[in-house]
Amino acid sequence: MSNRDDNLTELYDKDGNLIGVLITAPLWEQIKPKLKGILPEEAPKERPEPTGDWNTLKDYWDFPYPVDTDVHCENCGNKTDDWEKDEPRKFRLTSCNLGGLVSFKCTQCQARIVKKHFKDQITVECTPYIDEKTQRKEARY
Ligand SMILES: [Zn+2]
Structure with a gap:
């Protein structure tokens, strides 16, 4: 994981507007925990404990x-x-x-x-x- 750019691919539409970013699985695994609270909860189907x-x-x-x-x-x-x-x-x-x-x-x-x-x-x-x-x-x- 020396070169982070290998793990990130920016996606553009035909007009050159940035529409999203493709992240490789290994990088995503690193980033995901840091997004806690920003992304919707990972397992919303899990009911809260009674x-x-x-x-x-x-x-x-x-x-x-x-x-x-x-x-x-x-x-x-x-x-x-x-x-x-x-x-x-x-x-x-x-x-x-x-x-x-x-x-x-x-x-x-x-x-x-x-x-x-x-x-x-x-x-x-x-x-x-x-x-x-x-x-x-x-x-x-
Ligand atoms: Zn068990």
Whole structure:
């Protein structure tokens, strides 16, 4: 990456007006993080974590054990002692309800981890992520 001009190509219309810039992938990877806040958020489809629901569950916690904050992904081995403190998140909270059902998405492998809180135990289910497109393709062939 000694010569930056190799990574940038200015694009002009037929009248010679600059209409845009073509950037190579390696340069784009360098620039992209610096554009945070200028460009629209990268993953707008990602819903915000329902932290309000989680706080409500904690407020009304009536299980005979303390609030558990550890999450472990069986699929890729990702784990944390306190998912809320991870920055960036190792696991994203995807849903939570007062019944004690708490779902996470592993940010490493996209697996879905569901923790179910019962009176006497906590069960954890880990479902590997399946790309919908892959699934459709497999169904077709
Ligand atoms: Zn994982």
